[in-house]
Amino acid sequence: MDDLHMDALVIGGGIAGMQSALDLGDQGFQVALVERDPSIGGRMITLSKVFPTLDCCSCITTPKMSAVAHHPNIHLYTYCEIQSVQEHGAGFDVSILQKPRYVDISKCTGCRECEYECPITVPSPFDRNLGAYRAIRVPFSTAVPQKAVLDPEYCLWCGKCEQKCPVEAIDFSQQPETFTIEADSIIMATGFDLTPVSTKKEYGAGKLHNVIDPLMMERFLAPTGPYGRVLRPGDGKEPGSIAYVQCAGSRDETLGITYCSRVCCMYAIKQAMLLNGALPMADITIYYMDIRTFGKGYEQFYQNAKAMGVNFVRGKVASIREDADQNPILKVEMTDTGEIVEQTFDLVVLSQGIVPASHPTVSLPLGSDGFISVPAPDSAPCVTGRPGIFVTGTAAGPMDIVDSIVSASAAAAEASAYIRENGSRLEVEKEALYA
Amino acid sequence: MPENQQPRIGVYICHCGGNISGAVQCESVAKALKGLPNVTITRTDESMCSDAGQSLIEKDIQELGINRVVVGACAPMLHEQTFRGAVTRAGLNPFLYHHVGLREQDSWVHGHDKTAATDKALRLMSAGVAKARLLQPLDPIRLGAEKHALVIGGGVAGLRAALDIARQGLRVTLIEKSPFLGGRMAQLETVFPTEEEARALLHDLIQKVTAHPNVTIFMGAEVMGVSGYVGNFTIQVKQHSRGVSDDNAEALMSACTQEVPDPFNYGLTKRKVIYRPYEGCYSSTPAVDWDHYDGRPFDVNGWPIELKDEPKSFELNVGAVVVATGFDPYTPPQGEYGFGELPQVVTLPQLIRHLALSKDGKSLQWNGRAVRDVALIHCVGSRQVDGVHQPQEDGQVNNYCSRVCCTASLHMTADLHKRYPELNIYDLHQDIRTYGRGHEEYYRHALEDGVRFLRYNGEEVPEVSPAPQGDSHPVLVKVKDMLTYGEEIEIPVDLVVLAVGFMPRDLHGLDKMLKISRGNDRFLLEVHPKLRPVETAVKGVILAGSAQGPMNIQESLSAASAAAAKVASLLGRGKVELPPFVAAVDVEKCNGTGACVEACVYEGAIALQTFNENGEEVKRAVITPANCVGCGACVAVCPNNAVNVQGWTLAQYEAMVEAIGMDLPAMTEVTA
Amino acid sequence: MTTQTLSRAELLKQLRTTHAESVKRAQELLKEQKHMQQELCAFFREKPRTVPEAAQATGIPADKVLWFVAAMKKYGIVAEAGMCGDYPLYKKVEEN
Amino acid sequence: MTNRVDPTLMRDFKKYGAVGIEKCFNCGTCTATCSLTSNDSQFPRRIIRMAQLGLRDQILGSKEMWLCYNCGKCSETCPKQAEPANIMAAARCYAITNYDTLGIGRLFCRVPLVGGLIAVLLAIFFGAFMYTQRETMSTESLKLFNFIPYEFIHTAGIVVMILVALASLLAIFNMVVRMARANDITIKTITGGARMNWLTAFWDAVVVQPLGQKRYREECDIEENRRVWYLSKWFIHAATMWGFLGLVLATALDYLLEIVGVKATGAAVPIWYPPRLIGTLGGLLFTYGVTVLLVKRWRAVDKAHSYSRPSDWIFLALLWFSGITGFIVEIALYLPRAPIWGYWMFLFHVSVSMTLIFLLPFTKFAHSLYRVVALYFHALKPVPVIEPAKAGTD
Structure with missing residues (x-):
């Protein structure tokens, strides 16, 4: 194992966590990056293309993932859960659980022979469960580390993978292991989940076949997606008409989520533009209350989408039901005219918002919105209520990728200053950082 | 060294997640390239830049002995590095690599014609291969870096950037054009x-910055010239005199009678030409407004005292520059929503100042009248539409x-409601964009108030006009209200507030001096919003805050910390590496014509030096790599072809041009 | 370490016992998948067919068919073979 | 028509109990959720919007608020929890106040204490007035009309009816004028315009909707309407209304039989005797309906009943007392021995019922008038001119 004293420990290997780790590593600090999933990349690696530049998402994410993996100062711990965080002097003792992969990653080459051999097909959360992989698999094609992992929930323990593995990397004897990292500072980059719609019965409570969440659409639009093209999940039809329901889970007191999720307008517009390319004949309608394209270049992006023929209708969708062919039917008041319409679509995307991801056991004061509290946003936007612990990205409230990346660098700046001012390293060592 | 062996070229074509493969038949191109001389292997991949893609290249170098690599992918700016x-990592010299921009140069522009796109990809790639054959190992230029940064701008972003850089153990100099900090x-x-x-927040920050031993501050100072490169910039600074000192300030201020409109209050009040913008400002010593001071002496106890600006000029050597020059609020042109024509029309920043100045009073007073009804119009100077709004100077x-x-507008309505609960407020917007946390x-x-x-x-903006004689209010606002089914609504008001947007600032040549560019919106441009969101295309010049685009305080702080x-x-290690793509002279061919020196526009990049050659004094061109930008002006004028830009030699260009023009046998097969 | 002393077979057996519940679930799932694969492969071998056609012929709900077809496509068991109206056609990939 | 904003109306509206009106950000969920709204008559958002901007004439000229049955679905789904159903109820209150030019309606909606007091005083007045005419209280059997002569009650009732009719006509006239103005209907458009479906509209406005509760029954797609019929929302309302009409009909029949000399008022009849049967059934339905309504309001069972303004309580109380006292009298009548309290209860019953009727145009009761008028306007459409089919269509 590595030297288990770190200058900083970053929790979460999404884009924000990776950027914070890279910025700290580039300055010469020793950083541990702890990720719950078997691969880093977070939500961003599952996206298709990103607004407003329409760069393919992996073009931005994979090089950062690679940089993290190869960085001499970054120590990567994937498939690990934080167990506890205890103050220890000026720093913290962080207890971490390494979940068993049942694969020896020092041997695994990521050849995927085991995956091809495994008899059981299971839903892949990377594809929002609409795609499939096997009980033992490399999580996705650009995963870092590019190593197999076995899912004990679905494993038959038949041992076929072990026989097939050319490098004898399968290790059924692995057990969960706990280890401790001493860190001078912690950066929380724990990310987000989608706002749940299971309680929104007007929108079918997640039970309608052709009503999907936006991350599913990201997968359909990605070239590596489950179908390799855009099809609706109910019956595999190529949709000819697609609707976006904005604020499906944000700004809605009936769901208890009153805030704006900040990203939904832009991702809906982006997906509409990408759909326009993928399905040139499709009609795309976005139902909204306010279009919030506030960032740099975003308003022009919105205007371009309008010019491309994406239909924008003001009105919050009141209800969605489905007809006998499982086509979703929306009911909405078009508030510009007052007209009440019922419109049938092939596919409906609920523009669900952002709620905080379930947190590891780091006890931190939370805001009334459930995200980690930032007591002084207008003087220290990355500083939490607990000294030495910083927050970045969507762990501190809804944020798009651009803002997350800037905030990640800012958190790195805060953390590095904190390490210099309070860290346990000797003065000499601190100077040596820059030697 | 494998570089000296026969070239063994590995060619890789990236699908770029469909961006390239959507238009270019990558596999066919790869197949066709396989037949080219020296090409050992060709591969395609969904995403070459991913860890798996990179590992593929590394493996080929190690296992197949590849010693030249060509990748066709996105723009070199994104992933050449x-x-x-x-x-x-695979042990090869990094400059034995050539990057072909298949996305920006091909698939994105020829998406409609897949055959032509594939043909072009093949030509671009074979040009890349032709160049790769001639690649030579190079060494980056390694230079010492000043562990000292310059921050331009003393607003919240500049202050925060300065503080955070100082906290990293680097020296910082902050210069602010006005005589006071805070922006x-x-x-x-x-x-x-x-x-x-x-x-209170600002002064807390200023206190931390001024107290930090690593920070030096110059107020009333501006940048007059910039030279050098990352790690070693030389900045010419001019600092104006403050004009007064703590000893004589009060006497001079009371003697001063000349008044000018106070820009701090957006012209709502007047101030003397010796001034402090507000009580408690930093520095607390007043300053003379040299732009407006008429030069007449002040009468202090019977003595005439004349003040003179005696600017000091000096140079700073810094390793990096942070540009935190901020923004200007948009000033509506005469007549936009009645601005400048009706006394009842103000901008939001003006109203903020007005409220700050009129702390007491039961009702809001404006223009000598109690205000009962206020209309607030959003998007003034923002989200403008061609043909509807008056363009800026550049026609846009x-x-x-x-x-x-x-949010600023609704923050204002909350304040107004709290102070004057009887006030009726009308908010005219296109979309309410209260996106941030809280x-x-x-x-x-606002709704509940x-x-x-x-x-x-x-496209149908509200109309602001004087109310007809005898109306209850002086101003009438008419708007086609889309929440009322597009009906025209008439709002009689006493005050119209224009929520003006952010304007990019005129930097008086600073952007030109730093060679940084502006985007379509005229704000300073970053390299890439996600890959390098606060860096400019000029290495060592970094952006912080609203010079880059509209931002609130929280966002400016984040951007400033990110810049830090x-x-x-960049500077922490005290050294920087520059790319080796600079001019190099072949002394064998040079005969000292000096044409290159004449053509060079970069100071100290190329010079003639006298050498003793076989007892004969000869002049030969000599390059100072740190000052050369590799523009190639010298290459073009040299009569002997004695100068070349390393990594982009004439021979390499010729090989590329030839390859592009050539019809490969495989080409017809591929594009048929 | 105790595990080292166990033979490979013993280790797997032990794992099957400790995970008895999930193994049972997985076995049922596998059975269902085998059945599904058999039926769908047979159907797609005849000629290229769409997902709704397969659903109708096999009585498996269309969304489930689509999910499994996507999986089979990923592992090279079926492949797309053009479109029929708005629906892609799938055919069985014949092994050499 | 220019629409000039009036900032006072929203504040005014809040006094009628529109608690959430300022919260509304006009997303349109309420309107799209409502199963009764249509493109010819949009609500609740239209009403809310008019109130927010202070477009008084448009509100008072709107028929939409009367098409709402207060099912509460809009309030349940409102993303801002602005209580649109309640705002609609407030709008009706506001309209009742404004259509009544006598200013009495205003008291019930705006100064409920005074309103309530008026109701009580009026009941006392009627009671005292009739008590002055009292005769004997027979103890062997309950001879109500020997206690207070029915002629006197009839005459008093008729006077009350005439007064009520006059006040109602005046209010309806007000409403019609405003509605005509807001909808650009003039004498000319009526006489010179397209032929209108006067009779069908009348049928729809009087019989199909109010009596048949067609839309409430069939279109209000709410949880409660899917319950067993006797608990469904529409049935409770219908029971109250049918019960009330039954009671009125029974009284009228009784009077009619007296006039034509078939049966003297007060003469004992068996239970199956038509007027009595109608009266008993009506009373049962009525008491059931009103009691359930009271319980719902008391428990605030759903969004539609979570906000009760005093005028709701005054109206329900008047209904309930008149219903329940009628029943008690009925019971007293069939007790083996005539109880003395039966007479007092009878007096109470007559006074409360008279108060209820007398206050009809001023209390929430007025909705029964305005809704019919609004429904009429809503149903009124030009009769399509059927042109003889041309040969060979394109």
Whole structure:
């Protein structure tokens, strides 16, 4: 194992966590990056293309993932859960659980022979469960580390993978292991989940076949997606008409989520533009209350989408039901005219918002919105209520990728200053950082 | 060294997640390239820049003895460095790598014609291969870096950047053009979403900055010239005199009678030409407004005292520059929504100052009248539409969203409601964009405070006109309200507030001096919003805050801290590496014509030096790599072809041109 | 370490016992998948067919068919073979 | 028509109990959720919007608020929890106040204490007035009309009816004028315009909707309407209304039989005797309906009943007392021995019922008038001119 004293420990290997780790590593600090999933990349690696530049998402994410993996100062711990965080002097003792992969990653080459051999097909959360992989698999094609992992929930323990593995990397004897990292500072980059719609019965409570969440659409639009093209999940039809329901889970007191999720307008517009390319004949309608394209270049992006023929209708969708062919039917008041319409679509995307991801056991004061509290946003936007612990990205409230990346660098700046001012390293060592 | 062996070229074509493969038949191109001389292997991949893709290249270098690598992918600006890194990891010289921009140069522009796109890809790639054959190992230029950064701008972003750089153990010099620190934030009263006093936060920050031993501050100073490169910039600074000292300031101030409109209050009040913008400002010593001072002496106890600006000029050597020059609020042209014509029309920043100045009073007073009804119009100077709004000087309209005004407006209505509960407020917007954490709460409060929201269509903006004689109010606002089914609504008001947007600032040549560019919106441009969001295309020049685009205080702070992190990574080790793509002279061919020296526009990049050659004094061109930018002006004028830009030699160009023009046998097969 | 002393077979057996519940679930799932694969492969071998056609012929709900077809496509068991109206056609990939 | 904003109306509206009106951000969920709204008559958002901007004439000229049956679905789904159903109820209150030019309606909606007091005083007045005419209280059997002569009650009732009719006509006239103005209907458009479906509209406005509760029954797609019929929302309302009409009909029949000399008022009849049967059934339905309504309001069972303004309580109380006292009298009548309290209860019953009727145009009761008028306007459409089919269509 590595030297288990770190200058900083970053929790979460999404884009924000990776950027914070890279910025700290580039300055010469020793950083541990702890990720719950078997691969880093977070939500961003599952996206298709990103607004407003329409760069393919992996073009931005994979090089950062690679940089993290190869960085001499970054120590990567994937498939690990934080167990506890205890103050220890000026720093913290962080207890971490390494979940068993049942694969020896020092041997695994990521050849995927085991995956091809495994008899059981299971839903892949990377594809929002609409795609499939096997009980033992490399999580996705650009995963870092590019190593197999076995899912004990679905494993038959038949041992076929072990026989097939050319490098004898399968290790059924692995057990969960706990280890401790001493860190001078912690950066929380724990990310987000989608706002749940299971309680929104007007929108079918997640039970309608052709009503999907936006991350599913990201997968359909990605070239590596489950179908390799855009099809609706109910019956595999190529949709000819697609609707976006904005604020499906944000700004809605009936769901208890009153805030704006900040990203939904832009991702809906982006997906509409990408759909326009993928399905040139499709009609795309976005139902909204306010279009919030506030960032740099975003308003022009919105205007371009309008010019491309994406239909924008003001009105919050009141209800969605489905007809006998499982086509979703929306009911909405078009508030510009007052007209009440019922419109049938092939596919409906609920523009669900952002709620905080379930947190590891780091006890931190939370805001009334459930995200980690930032007591002084207008003087220290990355500083939490607990000294030495910083927050970045969507762990501190809804944020798009651009803002997350800037905030990640800012958190790195805060953390590095904190390490210099309070860290346990000797003065000499601190100077040596820059030697 | 494998570089000296026969070239063994590895060619890789990236699908770029469909961006390239959507238009280019990557596999066919790869197949066709396989037949070219020296090409050992060709491969395609979904995403070459991913870890798996990079590993593929590394493996080929190690296992197949590849010693030249060509990747066809996105623009070199994005991932050339990524692949150089991969090549280095495999033990190869990073400059034995060539990057072909198949996305920007081909698939994105020829998406409609797949055959032609494939043909072009093949030509571009074979040109890359032709160049790769002639690649030679190069060494980056390694230079010492000043562990000292310059921050330009003393607003909240500049202050924060300076503090954070200083906290990383680097020296910082902060220069501010005005004689006082604080920038736009000092003009605010409270800030959203915490409702803290803006100045209390600001002064806390100023206190930390001024107290930090690593920080030096020059107020009343501006940049006059920039030379050098990352790690070693030389900055010429001119600092104006303050004009007064703590000893004589009070006497001079009371003797001063000349008054000018106070820009701190957006012209709502007047101030003397010896001034402090507000009580408690930093520095507390007043300063003379040299731009407006008429030069007449002051009468102090019977003695005439004449003040003179005696600017000091000096040079700073810094390793990096942070540009935190901020923004200007948009000033509506005469007549836009009655601005400048009707006395009842003000901008939001003006109203903020007005409220700050009129602390007491039961009712809001404006223009000598109690205000009962207020209309607030959003998107003034933002989200403008061609043909509807008056263009700026460059002929463009401000088609961007200014991001801050929605919440700032509703922050204002909350304040107005709190102070004057009887006030009727009408909010005319296109979309309410309270996007940030805690911002939607302002919208909720505004609704609950009884603010009436009306929604106009960007192409049919509200009309502000004087009310007809005998009307109850002086001004009439008419709007086609989309929330009332497009009916025209008439609002009689006493005051119209224009929520003006952010304007990019005229930097008086600073951007030119630093060679940084502006985007379509005229704000300073970053390299890439996600890969390098606070860096400019000029290495070592970094952006912080609203010089880059509209931002609120919180976002400016984040951007400033991010800038500090970049400066720390750049200068922390005290050395920088520059790319080796600079001119190199072949002394064998040079006969000292000096044409190259004449053609060079970069100071100290090329010079003639006298050598003793076989007892004969000869002049030969000599390059100072650190000052050369590799523009190639010298290459073009040299009669002997004695100069070349390393990594982009004439021979390489010729090989590329030839390859592009050639019809490969495989080409017809591929594109048929 | 105790595990080292166990033979490979013993280790797997032990794992099957400790995970008895999930193994049972997985076995049922596998059975269902085998059945599904058999039926769908047979159907797609005849000629290229769409997902709704397969659903109708096999009585498996269309969304489930689509999910499994996507999986089979990923592992090279079926492949797309053009479109029929708005629906892609799938055919069985014949092994050599 | 210019629409000039009036900032006072929203504040005014809040006094009628529109608690959430300022919260509304006009997303349109309420309107799209409502199963009764249509493109010819949009609500609740239209009403809310008019109130927010202070477009008084448009509100008072709107028929939409009367098409709402207060099912509460809009309030349940409102993303801002602005209580649109309640705002609609407030709008009706506001309209009742404004259509009544006598200013009495205003008291019930705006100064409920005074309103309530008026109701009580009026009941006392009627009671005292009739008590002055009292005769004997027979103890062997309950001879109500020997206690207070029915002629006197009839005459008093008729006077009350005439007064009520006059006040109602005046209010309806007000409403019609405003509605005509807001909808651009003039004498000319009526006489010179397209032929209108006067009779069908009348049928729809009087019989199909109010009596048949067609839309409430069939279109209000709410949870409660899917319950067993006797608990469904529409049935409770219908029971109250049918019960009330039954009671009125029974009284009228009784009077008619007296006039034509078939049966003297007060003469004992068996239970199956038509007027009595109608009266008993009506009373049962009525008491059931009103009691359930009271319980719902008391428990605030759903969004539609979570906000009760005093005028709701005054109206329900008047209904309930008149219903329940009638029943008690009925019971007293069939007790083996005539109880003395039966007479007092009878007096109470007559006074409360008279108060209820007398206050019809001023209390929430007025909705029964305005809804019919609004429904009429809503149903009124030009009769399509059927042109003889041309040969060979394109």
